[in-house]
Amino acid sequence: MQMVLEAGVTGDRIIFAHPCKPLSHLQYAQQHQINISTVDTEFELFKLKQHFPNSDDAKICGWPLGKKFGCEAQTDTAALILLARSLQLKIAGTSFHVGCECEDLEAFVRALSTARELYDVGKMLGYDMNFVDIGGGYHGGNNEFFKKIAKTISSSLDLYFGNEPIKCISEPGRYFVEAAFTLVCKITGKREMRNALGQLESIMYFINDGKYGSFIDTGRDFSNVMYFSENHLEQQKYKTTIWGPTCDSTDKIVDNLYLPRLHRGDLLAFPNMGAYTLCLASKFNGIPLPKVVYYQQQN
Ligand SMILES: Cc1ncc(COP(=O)(O)O)c(C=O)c1O
Incomplete structure (x- = not known):
C-alpha cells in the first residue's frame, strides 16, 4: 500500500486484496482512505466492523487460492453476505483468484459463473454488487496461452454479466514482470560422472544462485535455458544437473x-x-543476491 501510494496512486484506486489483514495494516488502510478490501471469513467481517466500519466496501472472496483463502461460494458466501448486511457493512462485489499460473481455462468460467450467482444473492439482499475482480494467475512468458485466457474471460463475462453495469478489474502479478527479467548465472564448479568404461554420462554444474535465492519458486520450465561460453563447445549434449551454491544438499x-x-x-x-x-x-x-541490471534492446 505504501509503495503504491508513494507512486502517486490515491487510496480510492487501491484494493487491499489480502483476505486476512493484521490490525496495523487495516489501520494504515483506514488512514489513507484505502476503503476496498477482500473478506473470506466471518472473522474478517467482524474485524472490519470493529476497526474499519466505514470502509466503503468489502468484496466477498469467492474462490479458493489453494486451501488457504477464499470461501465456499455455494454455502459460506451467502451466509457472509447476510452477516455483512446485519453488521451494516457495504459490499462492492466479488473477487476470485484461480491460483498461480492457472492452466485450467474452465476455472475462469466456473469462477465467473459463481460470481454471477453471488451477484444475484447480493441483489436479492439489497446490495449493488457491481464490482467483479477476476484476480491474477496468468502466465507472463506465454502470450499464446494468455490470449486463450483473455478470450475465455471475455466470453464468460458476456455470458454471465451481459449488459449488467459491472466494473471488472484484474490483479495480474506474474503477468507483468515474469518475462521482463533474465537471470544470468555463472558456473562456479562442476562434477563429471563416467560409466565403468570411463565414458562421460552426465554432468553436474554448481552455479552462483539457487533454491535459497532466485530459484525458490518451484515448478519452473527450464527448457529455454541459454548458455554462453568462450570455449569451443562440442555438438554432443549430456544429461545435466544444476545445483545451487549453498551447502544444503536439497x-x-x-x-x-x-x-x-x-x-x-x-x-x-x-x-x-x-x-x-x-x-x-x-x-x-x-x-549475495543477484545484481539487477537494466538494459534497452536496440532494434
Ligand atoms: C491477492 C492477490 N492478487 C493477485 C496476485 C498476483 O497473482 P499472480 O502473480 O498469480 O498473477 C497475488 C499474488 O500474491 C495476490 O496475493
Missing part, C-alpha cells in the same frame, strides 16, 4: 536438462525470471 535447481559440456566460468541464462524470484530470495550461507 539446493538443486534442475536435473533433467540436456546441455553441451560446459566449463567453469561459462554463463547460463534463465529467461522469464522476473516473478517470485528476488522478492523471495534469501542470503542463506552468505550467498
Whole structure:
C-alpha cells in the first residue's frame, strides 16, 4: 500500500486484496482512505466492523487460492453476505483468484459463473454488487496461452454479466514482470560422472544462485535455458544437473536438462525470471543476491 501510494496512486484506486489483514495494516488502510478490501471469513467481517466500519466496501472472496483463502461460494458466501448486511457493512462485489499460473481455462468460467450467482444473492439482499475482480494467475512468458485466457474471460463475462453495469478489474502479478527479467548465472564448479568404461554420462554444474535465492519458486520450465561460453563447445549434449551454491544438499535447481559440456566460468541464462524470484530470495550461507541490471534492446 505504501509503495503504491508513494507512486502517486490515491487510496480510492487501491484494493487491499489480502483476505486476512493484521490490525496495523487495516489501520494504515483506514488512514489513507484505502476503503476496498477482500473478506473470506466471518472473522474478517467482524474485524472490519470493529476497526474499519466505514470502509466503503468489502468484496466477498469467492474462490479458493489453494486451501488457504477464499470461501465456499455455494454455502459460506451467502451466509457472509447476510452477516455483512446485519453488521451494516457495504459490499462492492466479488473477487476470485484461480491460483498461480492457472492452466485450467474452465476455472475462469466456473469462477465467473459463481460470481454471477453471488451477484444475484447480493441483489436479492439489497446490495449493488457491481464490482467483479477476476484476480491474477496468468502466465507472463506465454502470450499464446494468455490470449486463450483473455478470450475465455471475455466470453464468460458476456455470458454471465451481459449488459449488467459491472466494473471488472484484474490483479495480474506474474503477468507483468515474469518475462521482463533474465537471470544470468555463472558456473562456479562442476562434477563429471563416467560409466565403468570411463565414458562421460552426465554432468553436474554448481552455479552462483539457487533454491535459497532466485530459484525458490518451484515448478519452473527450464527448457529455454541459454548458455554462453568462450570455449569451443562440442555438438554432443549430456544429461545435466544444476545445483545451487549453498551447502544444503536439497539446493538443486534442475536435473533433467540436456546441455553441451560446459566449463567453469561459462554463463547460463534463465529467461522469464522476473516473478517470485528476488522478492523471495534469501542470503542463506552468505550467498549475495543477484545484481539487477537494466538494459534497452536496440532494434
Ligand atoms: C491477492 C492477490 N492478487 C493477485 C496476485 C498476483 O497473482 P499472480 O502473480 O498469480 O498473477 C497475488 C499474488 O500474491 C495476490 O496475493
